[in-house]
Amino acid sequence: MSGKKNSLTVADVAREAKVSKATAARVLGEYGIASEGARKAVLEAAERLGYQPNDLARSMSTGRSGLVGVIVGDIENAFFSQAVRGISDTLRAAGLNLIISNSSEQLSEEIEMVSVLLRQRVAGLIVAPTDARHVDHLKAALAAGTPVVTLDRHAPQLGADAVCGEDRQSVGRVLRRLQEEGHRHVAYVTAMKTRDGKLGRLEEIGISAVRERISGFLTQMREAGVEDPADLVFVGATGDDETTAVVTRILKRSPTITAILASDSLICARVFRELSDRGLTLPQDMTLVSWFDADWSRVTTPRISVVDQPTYQFGQKAAERLIARLKGDASPPRVYVIPTPLLERGTIGPAKTE
């Protein structure tokens, strides 16, 4: 209807340069051999006519496309947009482009997006899988010869490279540090939703990073002698109101609970605001630690202590792995763990003793 692309083809250039289509294709496609004379003639003709190669047709011929599909949970979240930047920069340096998609952390959308991307015949896929237990669509991609790298999450059954943070270790590290300060009852707040609003079985947590962290949380808390640590995991902090409700529930259990762990920067922002609104002073009245070093972590008073997840690097590494696979690396899939150190700033204080 609308697309009346009058784009020129190699044939047009060939005619103008008075050589065969094949010769023109060879110099324009930078493959095969051509005499210096033919070469110049073609290049000049192309320049004169303003020829633009058609990568669509090229991909169809060669079977490979210069496009990589990226599926993240939410591009609006700085965690992912930073990772995408890392991916983008690395990919571009290798002459690849990226198609980006949002799964909204919903399996159905992720499946749909994988299908769309596969139809576009992307060269590879970088995905933050929403549910490590349902990766058949990714496995199918892999089987069909499209390399896959998972970002921030790991799906063991998938058999793909994965780039992750130190989810399990970091939570242990943070808790031990807090325990040094005398904290025993620490709340973990996550956006994850469950049917009944209670933490269910760990195996039912689809996002591996979330599962690892909660699992590590429970282990470390038990080790420290807390009898029922599952009671300290608060789920469903998905929006402003929900987070407010969670904070209310936490404060009802104050002064037993003396510290809060926010599983991402959005949650942390809401918790922080809620605490301030209620007149609490940090870290005297409450200790707060978050995952991800958001750009605002150092503009609050006090500054937020965070587990630094360098997601730009996550993205970089994931792209590097994908490129390696694209180049034929057939080594067994590996998990690449990016260090996520605790950046201690102003929101960690001694536990408030009664």
Added chain:
Amino acid sequence: MSGKKNSLTVADVAREAKVSKATAARVLGEYGIASEGARKAVLEAAERLGYQPNDLARSMSTGRSGLVGVIVGDIENAFFSQAVRGISDTLRAAGLNLIISNSSEQLSEEIEMVSVLLRQRVAGLIVAPTDARHVDHLKAALAAGTPVVTLDRHAPQLGADAVCGEDRQSVGRVLRRLQEEGHRHVAYVTAMKTRDGKLGRLEEIGISAVRERISGFLTQMREAGVEDPADLVFVGATGDDETTAVVTRILKRSPTITAILASDSLICARVFRELSDRGLTLPQDMTLVSWFDADWSRVTTPRISVVDQPTYQFGQKAAERLIARLKGDASPPRVYVIPTPLLERGTIGPAKTE
């Protein structure tokens, strides 16, 4: 080399369904007519075999691709990532996907990216042009039949739809409000770089939104009787150190300067932190207003007053316009202005009188 995609074709499905390739293509491509019987046979065969259409080949045949190219200044910036989300959601609802690119606000990269996207034969382009004076590459795309919509910025010579905020008006609105509070000397801080670190001629500012805002700033300040308002525009706040330096220069002119306007949320964060570090209290010691309502604007004490740029809507509108053009809308190009109201929170106070 690596791409051994063994994907099935319509021919395979046709064989399995015992019909001709043409018939299979018709039902799979959902065009033309086919009998109910043939239809079922083909669909079942496709299901059984696990056929996945090849959108590359489809695009090559039809001439149109379901891909839209998006070029932003920096995907890491929440301003743009939010806009991208709006674009993505709207596009997807229309069955389109997006290829995203970063220009890093550099003309050369923008030109390169446009070229790459055009080679991919994208259906259309949504661009935040880095330099309104150099848009020949975009004009060429337009001329070749690829619709273009500019995001957040306007390039009059281009002749494309544009979606912008009320840059000029919002700065006037903010200044009048501050003037009510007795502020006369207001500093405007921007990341824009100039050769000599001084504000040059307005026509030399490439990013239209920046130009409009500074132009409005100068006008409104002059109207209020400030003799040399160009001295109040501080450029080059590109990073942490640079912004620190700017704040130092501003404070040297305190108490003459009683208020600061930050042209984006990154700058605002740095300015805010710098002011706090120096022990200043807002809004008593300084008034601060920023553009863009970042997610952290309400976690500081006091909360930041901002000019709210709903960039998700920017993106939505831009995508809508592009879709309309794709559908054949040939009306003259228009500028769509999205309201950007001042959200007054805690950082506006009366001017500190000596």
Added chain:
DNA sequence: TTGTACGCGTTATCAG
């Protein structure tokens, strides 16, 4: 070194 001719997977035309 250059040119011919065919294939990639679709869509689309045009007889049957």
Added chain:
DNA sequence: CTGATAACGCGTACAA
């Protein structure tokens, strides 16, 4: 309604 068959633009054996 259906089935050959020709595009689409480019890569590439194979032959000249």
